Amino acid sequence: MVVLSGAHTIGQARCTSFRAHIYNESNINAAYATSLKTNCPSTGSDNNLSPLDLVTPTTFDINYYSNLRNQKGLLHSDQQLYNGGSTDSMVTSYSNNKKTFFSDFGTSMINMGNVNPLTGTSGEIRKNCRKPN
Secondary structure, three states, X not given: OHHHHHHHHOOEEEHHHXXXXXXXXXXXXXXHHHHHHXXXXXXXXXXXXXEOOOOOOOOOOOHHHHHHHOOOOOOHHHXXXXXXXXXXXXXXXXXXOHHHHHHHHHHHHHHHHOOOOOOHHHOOOOOEOOEOO
């Protein structure tokens, strides 16, 4: 999961996706949170966008992981990867080694592509993703 989350080195997120993180949580760099609040007020402007990687938002690189180490993860789920838990060491490793990240990311994407979805009567399309129908 840590390596696949590295895809967040490119792209943007809607204000509604990170508002709670910047207004209600303490595991975010205060100056970064303040800068985000100018584009994402506490109410409204749900569709305003901010880059997932504030340093190089259009380049596939390892800055996403460096951002996490500096408490500059845009999404709550991203910052949780570097928050004093078991995945901190992987974030640190990827932030220091582009070759390792690129190799692991490629392998993980291939593995994801090889997952065969259940079809027909073997699977189900959930009405609510959080629980079986």
